[in-house]
Amino acid sequence: MSDKRLSPIVVVGMACRVPGADSVDAFAQLLFNGQTGYAELPADRCDRTLYFDPNKGKAGKSYTTLGGTVPERPLNRMLCPLSEQTESLFDQTHLQFAEVAATAWRNAELLPQDVRLQGTGIYVGHSGGTKSGGGLSLGTQIEEALTFVDDIDAFRQLPAGMRHDIVMEVARAIRRERPSRRPDALPSYHAYQAASLAARILGLTGPRTVIDAACASSLVALAQAMLAIRAGRI
Structure with a gap:
């Protein structure tokens, strides 16, 4: 095993948060016991009045209310020492990932801010969106999104000033409940x-x-990290 390209990669720290399990040990028990991580979706993850229909095949609807979710929780400031103001600038998805990464780092018995480890790389597999990205996009571009109302005959028949006021009021109402740039x-x-x-x-x-x-x-992220290690880039 003297060839660096064939040297084994060692896992020295682990952490996870997945549906049905809040830690590596809990995830192991879930697997060993033949359990599942899915359950009834909470109301804040599935608005049944908008998206549920028991009849299969309905466009824009789901016929099931089951799913796998990771419950949100307050950020552990012992692991992630961020101020409330700084925390408010990041998406909940990324905050939760950072907490898991910090937990894995501590699990490896490493300390944050260790200058000897500053060159360590972080490789993340992240294909999903973010919790707040859609709301930010909508709030930023709501005037453009509301141009569809011009296709409504009754709306076009209103006085120009009234049409403008309606669009602005709807835009303000949408922005009040969403992040803004x-x-x-x-x-x-x-x-x-x-x-x-x-x-x-x-x-x-x-x-x-x-x-x-x-x-x-x-x-793929893990593979890229391994290539970087073997190439001596990190």
Whole structure:
């Protein structure tokens, strides 16, 4: 095994949060006991008045209310020492990932901000969207999205001033319940924030890579990390 390309890769720390399991041990028990991680979707993840229909084949509807979700919880500030103001600028998905990464780091008995480990890279498989990205996009572009009302005959017949006031009122109502872009381009919900936030919390300055390869994202990210190690880049 003297060939560096064939040297084994060692897993020194682990952590996870998956549907039905909040830790590696809980996930192992779920598997060994033949249990499943799916359950009835909570109301905040599935608005049944909008998306549920027991009859199969209805466009835009789901005929099941079962699914696998990871419950949200307050950020562990012992692991992720962020201020509330800073936390508010990041997507919940990326905050939860950063906490899992910090847990895995501690599981390996490593300490954050260790200058000897600053060159460590973070490789993330991230194919999904973010919780707040859709709301941010809608709130930012709502006026453009509302141009469809011009296709409604009754709306076109209203006085121009009234049409404008209606569109603006709807836009304000939508923005009140959604994040909005600030002049400094924050908040930022881009996928790369998953790696950047974890690196920030752990004090790492090495490569930060986020890979979208659909359902193979995590495996491809792991493969890229292994190639980087064997090539001596990290």
